[in-house]
Amino acid sequence: MSAAYRLAEHGHQVSLFEAKRSLGGRAGSWREPSTGAWLDHCQHVSMGCCTNLADFLDRAGLRDLFHRFEVMHFIDRHGRQSDFGCIPWLPAPLHLAKALVGMRFLHWSDRLQLAWTFHRLARTSPQMGDNRLTILDWLRKYRTSDALINQFWQPVLVSALSERLDRIAFSAARKVLVDGFMGARKAFFLEVPQVPLGELYDEHMRGALLRLGVSVQTNTRVKQVCCEGIACASIELNSGVIDRFDQVIVAVPWRQAASLLSPELRASLNSNATGPQVEDWERLESGSIAAVHLWFDRPIMQLPHAVLLEQRSQWIFARGLQPVPHAIGDSKYYYQVVISAAHDDEDGRSMELADCVVGELRAIFPEAKSAQLAYVQVVAQPHAVFSPTAGSDAWRPPQATAVGSVTLAGDWTRTGWPATMEGAVISGYRAAECILAQSGVRTKLEVESLPREWLARWLIRDCH
Numbered sequence: 001m002s003a004a005y006r007l008a009e010h011g012h013q014v015s016l017f018e019a020k021r022s023l024g025g026r027a028g029s030w031r032e033p034s035t036g037a038w039l040d041h042c043q044h045v046s047m048g049c050c051t052n053l054a055d056f057l058d059r060a061g062l063r064d065l066f067h068r069f070e071v072m073h074f075i076d077r078h079g080r081q082s083d084f085g086c087i088p089w090l091p092a093p094l095h096l097a098k099a100l101v102g103m104r105f106l107h108w109s110d111r112l113q114l115a116w117t118f119h120r121l122a123r124t125s126p127q128m129g130d131n132r133l134t135i136l137d138w139l140r141k142y143r144t145s146d147a148l149i150n151q152f153w154q155p156v157l158v159s160a161l162s163e164r165l166d167r168i169a170f171s172a173a174r175k176v177l178v179d180g181f182m183g184a185r186k187a188f189f190l191e192v193p194q195v196p197l198g199e200l201y202d203e204h205m206r207g208a209l210l211r212l213g214v215s216v217q218t219n220t221r222v223k224q225v226c227c228e229g230i231a232c233a234s235i236e237l238n239s240g241v242i243d244r245f246d247q248v249i250v251a252v253p254w255r256q257a258a259s260l261l262s263p264e265l266r267a268s269l270n271s272n273a274t275g276p277q278v279e280d281w282e283r284l285e286s287g288s289i290a291a292v293h294l295w296f297d298r299p300i301m302q303l304p305h306a307v308l309l310e311q312r313s314q315w316i317f318a319r320g321l322q323p324v325p326h327a328i329g330d331s332k333y334y335y336q337v338v339i340s341a342a343h344d345d346e347d348g349r350s351m352e353l354a355d356c357v358v359g360e361l362r363a364i365f366p367e368a369k370s371a372q373l374a375y376v377q378v379v380a381q382p383h384a385v386f387s388p389t390a391g392s393d394a395w396r397p398p399q400a401t402a403v404g405s406v407t408l409a410g411d412w413t414r415t416g417w418p419a420t421m422e423g424a425v426i427s428g429y430r431a432a433e434c435i436l437a438q439s440g441v442r443t444k445l446e447v448e449s450l451p452r453e454w455l456a457r458w459l460i461r462d463c464h
């Protein structure tokens with residue numbers, strides 16, 4: 001969508017083919033058949049550091065559909081709340097001093113250790129060690145306490161990267177902590193969509209694309225992409241129709257991209273590849289995420305969202321009064337609980353997971369004890385994101401390929417970002433830049449990251 005938008009802005013005629021009925025991909029919703037309401041597969045959030053997503057939403061006039069929260073709330077298993085906010089007049093990363101003091105669930109010695117670990121992280125180059133170094137190896141090297149690992153590093157990194165600490169690459173974890181918390185004051189602010197993702201992307205973004213003249217064809221699966229020389233590529237649809245274009249952007253997830261390419265195209269991409277071979281793309285592993293959707297007869301917490309510590313439930317988001325599925329005319333208080341790096345078999349054990357989550361909520365929130373659960377639904381996605389395992393960056397291809405008429409996009413292509421909407425938008429902007437360059441327009445579409453504040457510039461060491 002981001003590539004289509006930017007190319008259409010530059011006067012290109014663009015057709016977008018989407019296999020599903022609605023736009024949004026993994027950041028999408030489904031329509032609940034009985035009430036017709038959009039239900040997100042899973043809550044999505046952005047952060048202040050996601051400058052390209054913000055730019056894309058701004059261009060399409062959709063930024064106001066996100067609400068900014070400047071405080072994150074942590075709740076420990078005894079129900080005690082700690083607020084993670086900042087001191088706005090202190091330069092980054094000193095602005096986090098308030099957050100550090102406010103983390104009541106951590107012992108004082110752990111809070112001091114956390115400040116020191118942040119400092120070490122900033123002073124360590126992202127290329128440190130070989131590419132097999134995991135964040136857990138690194139934390140252990142600095143004798144990080146188990147309490148700090150379980151109560152801070154685990155919840156923050158697992159929910160950001162959907163992987164266990166013993167598998168997350170050091171560089172991916174450092175990216176989240178340095179860019180997401182340390183570089184600029186507003187970097188960690190949460191941006192939460194106030195409408196379902198289906199309304200955001202399938203209705204409003206589709207409208208913005210159509211207004212720019214993009215031909216949007218949903219429910220249209222591409223079967224194969226073929227290369228027809230340097231200046232032409234074709235796609236074959238599942239219906240058998242074949243369409244020719246000057247340029248094709250393959251913007252499907254890592255597990256599907258290789259299988260869409262004709263044998264000739266695959267061979268051409270491999271012959272002069274500047275990145276991994278096509279076969280290597282599938283070496284990226286998947287991270288799973290499960291969302292438990294709950295409708296209670298009354299509000300169970302006063303906060304808009306919270307991080308739940310040392311529980312199977314990791315984040316909870318309150319979504320207000322919403323229609324209950326299969327109960328026309330009935331609205332109840334809707335919550336989503338998100339579990340990243342969920343067990344692979346979560347799908348087959350959804351009721352057990354739902355029971356566990358409800359039990360945890362009742363133990364933490366006094367209001368939940370007496371609340372009646374009207375409806376529950378579990379959506380487990382085993383291939384939610386690519387896993388940022390140590391060494392995985394080697395399997396992420398750049399957007400430009402050896403074949404001039406074929407470009408890649410998608411969160412899994414090489415962007416420096418983990419699997420996020422921000423990474424997906426960056427990849428789309430870069431794919432559009434490649435295509436514009438081929439038509440003689442050299443322009444930078446990708447937006448700079450948030451500028452580092454003076455103290456952060458001095459403290460953070462980016463290269464050797």
Ligand SMILES: Cc1cc2nc3c(=O)[nH]c(=O)nc-3n(C[C@H](O)[C@H](O)[C@H](O)COP(=O)(O)OP(=O)(O)OC[C@H]3O[C@@H](n4cnc5c(N)ncnc54)[C@H](O)[C@@H]3O)c2cc1C
Nearest residue numbers: 019025026027042044045222289384410411419420421424
């Ligand atoms: C459960 C979950 C929670 C997440 N939470 C967050 C979050 O809080 N914040 C965040 O920033 N990111 C989050 N993400 C990640 C985010 O959703 C993705 O990084 C982003 O949507 C990737 O966009 P994409 O365009 O690269 O790929 P996709 O969204 O996967 O889009 C690819 C599209 O290609 C279509 N397609 C596939 N094959 C074909 C074909 N043959 N023909 C036509 N179309 C095809 C698919 O239907 C899909 O719509 C989450 C993801 C999941 C699954």
